[in-house]
Amino acid sequence: MQDLHESCGIFGIYAPGVDVARITFFALYALQHRGQESAGIATAEEDRIYIHTDMGLVSHAFNEEELALLKGNIAIGHNRYSTTGSSVICNAQPVLVGTMDIRLALGHNGNITNSSSLRVELEEKGYDFNSSTDSEVIANLILSSPEKEIEGKIKYAMRRLQGAYSLVILVNDKLYGVRDPMGVRPLCVGSLDGGWVLASETCALDHIGAEYIREIEPGEIVTIDGNGVRSTRIESERKALCIFEYIYFARPDSLLNGRLIYTTREKMGAILLREHPVDADMVMGIPDSATAAGIGYARASGIPYHEGLIKNRYVGRTFIEPDQRLRELGVRLKFNPLTQEISGKRLVVVDDSIVRGTTTPRVINMLRKAGAREVHMRICAPPIRYPCFFGVDMATRWELIAAQKSVAEIKDAIGADSLGYISMDGLIEAVGQPSDIFCVACFTGNYPMPVQLEMDKLQLETLPLASLRSLSEIET
Numbered sequence: 054m055q056d057l058h059e060s061c062g063i064f065g066i067y068a069p070g071v072d073v074a075r076i077t078f079f080a081l082y083a084l085q086h087r088g089q090e091s092a093g094i095a096t097a098e099e100d101r102i103y104i105h106t107d108m109g110l111v112s113h114a115f116n117e118e119e120l121a122l123l124k125g126n127i128a129i130g131h132n133r134y135s136t137t138g139s140s141v142i143c144n145a146q147p148v149l150v151g152t153m154d155i156r157l158a159l160g161h162n163g164n165i166t167n168s169s170s171l172r173v174e175l176e177e178k179g180y181d182f183n184s185s186t187d188s189e190v191i192a193n194l195i196l197s198s199p200e201k202e203i204e205g206k207i208k209y210a211m212r213r214l215q216g217a218y219s220l221v222i223l224v225n226d227k228l229y230g231v232r233d234p235m236g237v238r239p240l241c242v243g244s245l246d247g248g249w250v251l252a253s254e255t256c257a258l259d260h261i262g263a264e265y266i267r268e269i270e271p272g273e274i275v276t277i278d279g280n281g282v283r284s285t286r287i288e289s290e291r292k293a294l295c296i297f298e299y300i301y302f303a304r305p306d307s308l309l310n311g312r313l314i315y316t317t318r319e320k321m322g323a324i325l326l327r328e329h330p331v332d333a334d335m336v337m338g339i340p341d342s343a344t345a346a347g348i349g350y351a352r353a354s355g356i357p358y359h360e361g362l363i364k365n366r367y368v369g370r371t372f373i374e375p376d377q378r379l380r381e382l383g384v385r386l387k388f389n390p391l392t393q394e395i396s397g398k399r400l401v402v403v404d405d406s407i408v409r410g411t412t413t414p415r416v417i418n419m420l421r422k423a424g425a426r427e428v429h430m431r432i433c434a435p436p437i438r439y440p441c442f443f444g445v446d447m448a449t450r451w452e453l454i455a456a457q458k459s460v461a462e463i464k465d466a467i468g469a470d471s472l473g474y475i476s477m478d479g480l481i482e483a484v485g486q487p488s489d490i491f492c493v494a495c496f497t498g499n500y501p502m503p504v505q506l507e508m509d510k511l512q513l514e515t516l517p518l519a520s521l522r523s524l525s526e527i528e529t
């Protein structure tokens with residue numbers, strides 16, 4: 054729901070003769086939902102890399118002059134939500150590492166679980182760090198490889214990294230796309246004007262007029278240059294695509310494993326009706342992520358669907374903290390109830406998930422104040438009992454309401470008349486694919502790879518930083 058955040062959106066383009074910086078800018082716009090703390094673009098022209106990063110939304114991070122300075126035929130772009138390292142400019146991406154011999158720009162979506170030990174090792178070898186992100190650890194690990202070719206260097210890094218990573222990398226005159234061996238975070242490839250693009254989600258391809266080709270496979274490295282697209286891979290023991298991409302993160306108009314997210318969410322709603330039916334007058338979804346599931350519940354039940362809350366779409370993560378009075382108003386900053394629709398009605402309210410359980414009671418309270426007679430919450434995710442270590446900023450285990458309370462206790466704590474979570478089997482049925490290709494660890498505690506419980510997202514900030522420098526200027 055509103056207190057769950059994805060780590061990042063990434064994009065890459067190789068397209069001679071095209072304004073690659075501007076295309077990347079528009080693609081990052083389409084991926085804005087994946088990260089709103091900072092944005093950045095790096096381009097390459099011959100042996101030069103140009104880079105610009107800034108805090109805030111894509112629309113705030115770039116102006117015409119800055120885009121015009123980003124020259125070249127290749128670009129990568131990044132939207133950030135911090136899962137490792139603070140929300141400060143030195144942690145904005147793409148990261149740039151290397152010397153004049155080999156310079157490498159990299160954008161990362163995910164979270165590396167062994168980044169602390171790798172960073173210590175790299176610092177002992179003399180590699181400098183300018184940020185507290187695990188993404189810079191990945192970039193320096195690639196550079197540190199004894200292999201000669203870039204593909205070999207990337208494979209070396211992949212064999213040493215643990216965790217989740219989809220990457221776009223720019224080195225010299227080549228663009229690389231990489232997905233970790235479990236494929237925790239998505240990445241797809243498309244074509245545009247005789248060139249090639251890489252993106253976290255297919256919705257970015259649609260917005261720039263690119264044609265979707267396929268997803269990058271778990272463990273795959275694609276190399277894109279003047280000879281087209283080549284593929285190589287490292288071994289992948291099991292797949293573990295984050296199932297929350299279907300529930301919440303991905304945009305409803307994106308395709309993932311060939312499934313439209315919108316249709317999958319409609320199915321979640323229909324399955325919620327089957328598992329938790331209730332007599333009611335109106336179904337509504339919490340906008341935007343639960344709208345499709347609300348429609349699915351309404352269609353399957355015959356209960357009319359209406360919008361009950363209007364979302365202010367321009368409230369992103371802002372650097373201006375609301376003052377005390379507005380903080381007390383809480384969700385009022387984000388939602389306004391349609392009182393005439395709600396008043397006197399028994400509502401089914403469909404939402405994507407309950408994490409800490411701090412936002413849901415405020416929403417229910419708002420609906421009751423608007424005259425709702427009953428509020429029946431239906432949730433598209435099973436109870437979240439375990440934290441995520443793979444790029445989703447959830448909470449520690451102790452903050453997760455479902456780790457501390459039973460469903461009946463949560464119902465009382467949030468002030469609902471009834472509460473129904475989709476079952477694990479129901480969720481798998483909705484996504485329509487075998488359960489063993491997904492990560493479902495936040496529901497089950499069965500992590501697909503080793504994790505260090507209670508890992509700290511600021512863990513790399515306890516390490517000395519060689520220096521902090523702003524990446525907000527164009528570098529050549």
Ligand code: SF4
Nearest residue numbers: 295441443492494495
């Ligand atoms: S733990 Fe949950 S949120 Fe994290 S990757 Fe796995 S399914 Fe996704």
